[in-house]
Amino acid sequence: MVRSISVPVLARLALGGARVGIDRVDDAMIVLLAARRRLVSAVGPAKRATDAPLRDAGREERVHERARNLAARLRVPASSADHLIDTLITDACMQQAMHPGAKADGAGASANTHRQDQRRDRLLRLIPPPRRWRGALSLVPRAVLDTFAERALSTTLASSLQDDWLAPVQRRRVGIEVVDLGLSWVLEVDGERLRRSRGPAEAMVRGSATDLLLLTSRLEDADTLFFQRRLMLTGDVELGLTVRNLLDRLPWETLPLGVRIALHRAARGLRAARDAHATVV
Incomplete structure (x- = not known):
């Protein structure tokens, strides 16, 4: 048996x-x-x-x-x-x-690296966290901020719009809220263009400026950010899940190299500054 x-x-x-x-x-x-x-x-x-x-x-x-x-x-x-x-x-x-000119035991190089890290952290702590930019941004006319955001996102998503990558969210109102800057927009895919909508958001993506930029630059993936609750989705659950999946699948390689480099450097700089501020007791 x-x-x-x-x-x-x-x-x-x-x-x-x-x-x-x-x-x-x-x-x-x-x-x-x-x-x-x-x-x-x-x-x-x-x-x-x-x-x-x-x-x-x-x-x-x-x-x-x-x-x-x-x-x-x-x-x-x-x-x-x-x-x-x-x-x-x-x-x-x-x-x-x-x-060969360095010390064999590496002590000199290690000490030098440590000093460089300390200097870098001191310089990074001079960069104010995004929440401190909120007052200055409040002085900028809202129409200017809205136009800038719409054009920046349209440029970033231009190839996706032309290739119908965002077809699943056509005519749906998706909101983006940058919580530490106090800014939010409701956007709608209309054919091959992205435009601001005056209606309420059906689903809203919320996060800090740093985390949203890390997501945009693909330095962090959507699953990690949502799992760690650094990004949050509210509203229509089905639409929210669709948006979440699209964020992970957007064809990043179609962006112009200059835009990708700029996004990466900005995201890394903000992440490094945030980490440097977090080390201050």
């Missing part, structure tokens, strides 16, 4: 097998990191010989862009790809800084 295997036993076997697989993938990642570091070791001397700077913002942005494109094809969150590439770039910079 064949004895059946209980569900808990099967679950433990599946868990054990998955963990073995994860360990093998982790091993492969370390091997790939070692291979990357060997290549980086040839880059440092070449940079010094040509007086090239240690950091190349354009090159780093292209590396991030390649990673995001591959991540999108493999259904990996863009934020996870960005965090991984940031870690690899930081490791490469530290490796290149450790040329």
Whole structure:
């Protein structure tokens, strides 16, 4: 007589097998990191010989862009790809800084890096958080802010509008509220154009200026932001879920490169400033 295997036993076997697989993938990642570091070791001397700077913002942005494109094809969150590439770039910079003139134990480089981080944090804390911009923005005529927001969003979504990417929300009123700036708009997709609507929002997306910009620049994915309640959806549940799915699927690669670079730098700057303010006790 064949004895059946209980569900808990099967679950433990599946868990054990998955963990073995994860360990093998982790091993492969370390091997790939070692291979990357060997290549980086040839880059440092070449940079010094040509007086090239240690950091190349354009090159780093292209590396991030390649990673995001591959991540999108493999259904990996863009934020996870960005965090991984940031870690690899930081490791490469530290490796290149450790040329023969540096201390062998790395103490000098570590101390210098720590001082640079402290200076950076002090400078970032000079950037006021978005909530402090609210008073200044209140002096700007609302019509100017509305026109700017409509044009900025229309430019960002231009290709999506032409390709019917936003067809599921045609003629539906979706609101955006930037809570720390005290700004909100109700928008409606009308054919191949995005326009402001005077009617009430059927669904509303609420979040801080920083988190909304991180979402727009694809440095954070919608699922993470909504799960952590840094973004919130209210109103029509079905429409809200449709909007949430569209935010994750918008064809970011169709934006002009200059716009993508500007969005990334602004989002990273605001995120870094927020983190620096958060470290103040």
